[in-house]
Amino acid sequence: MLSKYLPVFVILAILSEILGTVGGFGSSVYFVPIANFFLDFQSVLGITALFHLSSNVTKIAFFKKGLDKNLILTLGIPAIVFVSVGAYFSKFLDPKLLTYFLGFFLIGLSLLFLIFKQLRVNSNTKSAIIGGSLSGLSAGILGTGGAIRGITMAAFKMNKDKFIATSAVIDLGVDLSRTIVYFLNGYIHQHDLYLIPILIVVGIFGTWIGKKILNRISQDQFRKFVLFLILGIGIVSVVINV
Template sequence: MLSKYFGVFIFLVLLAEILGTVGGFGSSVFFVPVANFFFDFQSVLGITALFHLSSNIIKIGFFRKGIDKRVVLYLGIPAIIFVSLGAYLSQFFDPKILTYFLGGFLIILSLVFLIFRQLKIKDKNSNAVIGGALSGLSAGLLGTGGAIRGITLSAFKMNKEKFIATSAVIDLGVDFSRSIVYYQNGYIHKHDLYLIPILIIVSIVGTYIGKKILNKISQDQFRNFVLILILLIGIASIIST
């Protein structure tokens, strides 16, 4: 199926990278549901981890104007611990159930923040720990935890560049940890590895375009569009299963 729609797949990956950069969620929240149309769920987890690993290195390169060490410590360490747990547990669940859960998770999350527009998380170390644990568990089990991490990070009132750089550093640790567990689970297949160099190039282009867009609009302007898109992707994920 991928060979027939390869161009469509690459275009959607590019779009995921642009939206992930501008929205601050990371590309996996868009990439996982998109890739799920072309691969089985376990392969999606393996490809996502490797792709996102390189994607975050690129983001750190583009947005290197400071990293919040406090947030990296309190949010990043729980995320790294719990992503390994989620990645390990993923082998015990039916991939179809996880796909349904992913779709439901995206729908609920987007609706909550579309309806309750003033909903915010307080700038507290304990909330950073909880947000990190939940985002890590979600990333390991479902392939994406960027939305939870992005919502938690928004409480710490960083500028856009610092927000994205801090998120990318945390995600780098998360993706490295889950890549090891996914490999042990057998999710990373040799016949899929040819995609990684292609996805890295797409990631560079997408991050560059996203950075240019980010310079011209506020993150708040894009927030509703991103949330609506997450809602639609969640619905599409459930319908396609």
């Protein structure tokens, strides 16, 4: 099925990378439900992890104006630990059930922040550890934890370049960990590996465009659009599998 619709898949992947860069949540929140239309859920988890490795290296190169080293430790280490836990247990869960859970998760998360516009996370070590743990667990089980991490990191009020670079470093560690576990789980299939060079180019191109857009608009302006888009993807993910 994917080979027939490959051009559509590539265009949607570029769009997810652009939106992930500008929105600060990372591309997986868009890429996972999009890829799930073309591949089985376990294959999506494996491909997403490999895609993100190159995507995050690109982000670090493009947004290298400083890193929050304290946040990398307090949020990043729990995320890396719990993504391995989530990735391991994902093999015991029904892929269709995970698809539903992903859809409802995206719907609930987007509605929460659209309705409660002033909702914020406290900027302290405890919040960073909890946010890192939850984002890692979500990334391991569902393939995406960037929304939780992005919401947690937003409390620390960094500039956009520092925010994206710090998030990318944490995500790189998360992706390295879950790639190993997904490989051991058998989620990375030889017949899907032709997508990797394509997605590397997508990651570079999408991040470059996202950076250009980010230079022209504020994070707050785009935040509402991003949340509505996440809501839409969540609804489609649930409806398409009914």
